[in-house]
Amino acid sequence: MPLKNTAKRLLKHAVIRTGLEAVALSRAGALWPAAAGRGLIFTLHHVRPAREGRYDPNALLSVTPEFLDQAIRVCAESGLTPVALEDLPKLLADPNDTRRFVCFALDDGYRNNAEHAAPVFRSHGVPYTIFITRGFVERTSSMWWETAKALTRKKSAFEFDFGNGRETMSTRSHGQKLAAFDRISRFVQTADEDVAVARLDAVARSCLIDPLAIVDQLTMDERALRDLSGDPLVRFGAHTLTHVNLRRVGEKRLAEEMAGSATAVEAYVGRAPQSFAYPYGFAAAAGEREFEAAAQAGFAVAVTTQPGVLTAETLAQRPTALPRVSLNGLYQRPRYVRALISGIPFRFM
Template identity: 25%
Template structure:
């Protein structure tokens, strides 16, 4: 068994029919709903501790012990198919989830797919987001415009990080504390901008469990995708720990 908290990263969850056409060539950010249901049942059956991001924060700060078999469930972009397919399964098992919303694209198509010739599935509307929040779903920020932060100038980074927090706070009527770097793209400027904006955590795409050695603003995650069987999910949780690069260190 691996130590730490395995923060799992999902994007779209839905039926096979939604993979028809161009989407069939981009399965890495799509989980078939039948597999998702089996994965959640697996976590429940074998006693995994599914943590909220607030609980993850307490653990990596050393304010709470990391439970055995600790995982967290995160969903990037805020697709409508999360509400239709993933959320009912999560509620059935009583699992917390963190959905990272693109503040400037709420209720719009996922238009960044256009450049790859992919369909542009809809993102959740403000009303849907408020509904799910009332039902217990957690929401965080994923920038304003879904851009690669490490490729932006300083002013754009600050706007994407700071305005996202304000916009989602207004939408939900409560502070939004958890952030996710779009495409996993971040550098020291982006991390420091998150700190200045008051984000409590920020997640990356680095492949490792989160531990007390991690900066809460550069937490690693493990992507779960179309091709992952139950064994593959187990393997990613307990064996596959391969950060792509050394973590970015900020002065704290």
């Protein structure tokens, strides 16, 4: 099973890389300009120097400051105008404005966003939005993907109950570590998320791994957010109270997660957020009910992680269901950014 999981990962990455290479080398964007739409919104998480070590199941969430700088330069060369996410509705509603835009949005509020990403954005004068989860800021919610990474990296074996009793997970080899991480990920996404995360946290603590200490190390607290809020280029958006999959919670909690996170962000930085990001953001985590709830909560825009380019029609009709394109840590090449900007890869998804 570990070898099978590793092979699947490698095959998936190879297919994506081949597609990006094909678009980049063919210069198809010049032949199909309409595919690019009116621009795009990029998703980021970690921005930090390259890290040593072979095992990182979350590598796709981390790009280097150098790559971010390259991506911004490619956007400029491609004729994209960088704007703040919350300004998109007004800009795209103007029939006399034919520019194409790019927005940069960073999820989860990592400390490295202030340390490494903000200086890059400032050097180019590019606005950026950071989406904040109250549970991370206040150290009451763990980040299960970081906990699972720490657990599978540190231990050579551990016991875990996936619902049918405790079983031993062997994590000696690289492949076994990836397989264990993937199984925990599937468990979180299919079981009751609160129960699954609590179970993972308990196992981690039994192995002398503190999930909330990981959050404290990685994410900005209220003071750090307040300090960063002095940057005129930064905007802060809401990202729920607990980073839960919103499609899997009831109506009451859905409303609380949205409204409560907006209130928290305003308290941290002194300005009510105009934008919202759905945790995870894929189709199984953000659908029509959630899009309507975001509109009812008063957000001008809300973003998914469902890939695609911007169009005036989409923004006018569904401003709380905007697509985003990942600046993925596994594909840090300027030519891949050019391929994404072309919009052509999304025509085949």
